[in-house]
Every structure is written in structure tokens, then in C-alpha cells.
Amino acid sequence: xxxxxxxxxxxxxxxxxxxxxxxxxxxxxxxxxxxxxxxxxxxxxxxxxxxxxxxxxxxxxxxxxxxxxxxxxxxxxxxxxxxxxxxxxxxxxxxxxxxxxxxxxxxxxxxxxxxxxxxxxxxxxxxxxxxxxxxxxxxxxxxxxxxxxxxxxxxxxxxxxxxxxxxxxxxxxxxxxxxxxxxxxxxxxxxxxxxxxxxx
Numbered sequence: 001x002x003x004x005x006x007x008x009x010x011x012x013x014x015x016x017x018x019x020x021x022x023x024x025x026x027x028x029x030x031x032x033x034x035x036x037x038x039x040x041x042x043x044x045x046x047x048x049x050x051x052x053x054x055x056x057x058x059x060x061x062x063x064x065x066x067x068x069x070x071x072x073x074x075x076x077x078x079x080x081x082x083x084x085x086x087x088x089x090x091x092x093x094x095x096x097x098x099x100x101x102x103x104x105x106x107x108x109x110x111x112x113x114x115x116x117x118x119x120x121x122x123x124x125x126x127x128x129x130x131x132x133x134x135x136x137x138x139x140x141x142x143x144x145x146x147x148x149x150x151x152x153x154x155x156x157x158x159x160x161x162x163x164x165x166x167x168x169x170x171x172x173x174x175x176x177x178x179x180x181x182x183x184x185x186x187x188x189x190x191x192x193x194x195x196x197x198x199x200x
Contacts, residue, residue, distance in 0.1 A: 006197075018039065018050065019060070019064055021039055021042045022039055022064050023064050024105070028138055031109075035057070036050055036060075041053075042109045061113065065108075068103070068106035068110040068161075071106060072129050072130050074097040076092055076095050077133070079091040079092055085140050085141045086141065086146050086196050088140075092166075093166040093192040095164055096166045097170045101170065103106060135156075135160050136164065142155065146196075147200065148199060148200055149200045161195075162192075166192070176178060
């Protein structure tokens with residue numbers, strides 16, 4: 001890997017500072033009210049100077065979303081894929097929830113910001129391959145006979161159901177239930193385990 005020059009390291013640090021400040025502002029004001037002027041004030045930089053690092057407001061929001069995508073993917077990839085497939089699916093769900101609770105600002109932005117673009121087939125969804133990772137895990141469960149499919153209930157529907165369950169648990173625990181004292185880790189594990197066992 002090529003070593004960065006001192007100038008390149010400074011630029012990388014400045015870029016990260018801009019993205020961190022942008023994330024805070026976006027979550028405070030919402031993507032529609034987010035402005036380059038407010039961001040420039042927060043990082044003590046000129047609005048024109050931000051164009052040295054980004055092409056504009058949409059580019060900054062996309063960069064923050066991409067950062068969240070990468071972080072989520074790292075959480076999921078940290079789950080050992082050598083686990084038995086039913087345990088692996090449970091741990092993927094737990095990693096997803098853990099990411100949401102530990103990185104609420106990124107999670108909210110990644111899953112609420114309307115990223116403009118052309119319509120794509122459901123099968124081609126891939127947030128930095130996080131969804132592809134889930135699809136592959138479900139397919140492995142089907143191939144191993146751990147997950148049973150049925151008419152109108154195949155790979156896509158099973159993956160969507162698992163994703164929706166983990167996402168719903170995450171949303172509740174980072175919003176309505178945020179200040180509730182309860183062993184959510186144990187509850188999450190029990191819910192996901194029962195759900196996956198019910199797919200056999």
C-alpha cells in the first residue's frame with residue numbers, strides 16, 4: 001500500500017472532519033435543510049473551500065451514507081462465517097442491531113435518506129454488499145436444508161423477512177425503547193433464534 005504524504009494525510013483528516021460535522025448537521029436539521037453554509041461554519045471553513053473536497057451538498061450526503069454502508073458491512077463481516085448456518089444468521093441479525101444502536105446517526109441517515117436514482121430490481125439491492133451477504137447466508141441455509149422454502153416464499157421473501165425483523169428491533173431499541181432498562185441483547189437473540197428455527 002502506497003504511503004500517504006503529509007499533505008495527503010492532512011487532506012484525509014480534513015475530509016473526515018467535514019463528514020463528521022455533516023453527519024451531525026444532517027441528523028439535527030434533516031437532509032433537506034442541511035446546507036453547505038452551515039457546514040462551513042461548523043468546521044470553520046469557507047463554503048467555497050468545501051468544493052476542494054466535495055462536489056456539493058448531494059456529494060457530501062452521499063459520502064456520509066457510503067461511510068455508514070461501509071461501517072455496517074464491517075459489522076456484518078466480523079461475524080465468523082464458519083458458524084453453523086442457523087447460528088450465523090442469528091449473529092448477523094445481532095450485528096445489524098448492534099451497529100444501529102452503537103451508530104444511531106449513521107443508521108438513521110442510511111435508512112431514511114431518499115437516495116435518488118433509477119429503479120432497480122429487488123434482487124440487485126446491495127448496500128455495499130450487505131444485502132448480498134444476507135442473501136448468500138439465506139441461500140446457504142436453503143442449500144443445507146436448514147431453511148425450507150415454499151410457494152411464493154423463497155430466497156427473496158425469507159431474506160426480506162429476516163432483514164425486516166432485525167431492522168424493526170433496531171429501530172425500537174434506538175428510539176421508543178432507548179431509555180428502557182431491559183436485556184435487549186438476550187431478547188434479540190431469542191427472537192432471531194426462534195424465527196430462524198421456525199423457517200426449517
